[in-house]
Amino acid sequence: MSGAATGAVRTRLRAVFADAGVTGQLHALDLDSGAEVGIGADSLVSTASTHKLCLAVTVQRLADTKALDPTEQVEVPVDGRTPGGTGVAMLRDPVRMSLRDLLALALTVSDNAAADVLYDRVGLAGVNRAMTELGLTRTLAVHTGRDLLATIDEDCGGDQARLLVDPGLTTRLRVLDPERTNRSTPRELTRLLAALWHDEACTPERAAELRSMLAHQVWPHRLASGFPFDDVRVSGKTGTLPTLRHEVGVVEYPDGGRYAVAVFTRAARTAANQPAADAAIGTAARLAVESLRVPPGRGA
Template structure:
């Protein structure tokens, strides 16, 4: 743990981490039970619920949904930046939600299943400290209100960041590093949903395009990283599963907060991969 804490300190962040061997149950962590605002990491809870609901016959993944331009949630990717009407299936909306962290696609799914269904699913899985408080549109609206008349430009001002409710786990979607790896382990062990639905869920969680955080710690062609980032002012997270060619499977959650309010902090992004690699190497060494 000392190496991980030193890595966080060198990158100018405070960090929470939990890693677990999905098959043996071996685990390690630092600050693993501390509540943290999850930002877009909570989309893993959302899409897991969508596929679980489908597996239980309460939702049809191939059902098409019209997403009109006026229905879209603000965001830098996906449907939010498109100008024309779109029609997608629920499973393709789930793919967009993970692949490019599409806020609009996520909100269509939030509307489909509801916050309480997501929270009930987490409770059924034993994740009692993982809770959704609002959909993405409400998270964005909270930030707009707290930023004030200066708008997004104010989100790099320390005084503005200090009053953002979305950074306080008491007022926003939240979880712990330990519970997030427990969720991922449940997905990979077919405990969220099995059979075809479990395979489809893992496929979706493997679609993320960003490689600058968790995946940066595992730059190998034969190591698969399935992850989901989360980003808010000063917060940079990623949770995911690292799969090795020898069959080893490791769920990792790295949740960080930077001292700097700058938007671009490459070291803060990269330390997520560094810390995850140290943790996974330790688990692999302990298992041999």
């Protein structure tokens, strides 16, 4: 793609984010040619639940070395369970299931409780070590899910409802500051996705397992909204915190084209529902991917 074409795409991407009332960072990568486009691709971002992808890769790498048995059955008690609105986190009774099933819930429905069982098992240091081994030196896990929720509560003085009516309060939230919470860059997360799709993040069998889980994520309102076609497959992981709406994933076309995309947004509004931001993620991803799809015979 020429410099002029890249500049035009970036202008359109900025307009999409501005129209939605958000600031945005994006990186899109052709998994086969290496062509790329981005805005703020190397900016540190607060990853929110997209960091569960790093956790998932770590679990699979440990399973590869037999340091962890993914079929091990574990009890998830009610007491001490990380709260959340999906999966095990929302259940009222003790649950017993395998580590790999907990991993599936952490990815497909972003289950905080399931993810924290895995975080407790592998450790934040273990996740960070795995990312370093993969060359992702700016990707760092600082908080588990329960840690994230606890810091929000502390920073709000125990009254999280104030976040919806007091925009100034968000400036105090550590979870929104990439220097003080789980963090990465859009480029590093597309590199992680590339390693996963190229069977380099873990063994081919376990990489395929993770790809399948990501393809079964239930949320269609962000990345997938930009590709409403039956023959285009979107596999992704969302991330959500006050004012933050993110998704990272891979878009696969029937002609074999494969594109890793990471989109991070922050809204000025503090509303719990941010449909414009959600839609902007899909629109921006589509524009970025389309810019990388060169029609046959036209060259780069």
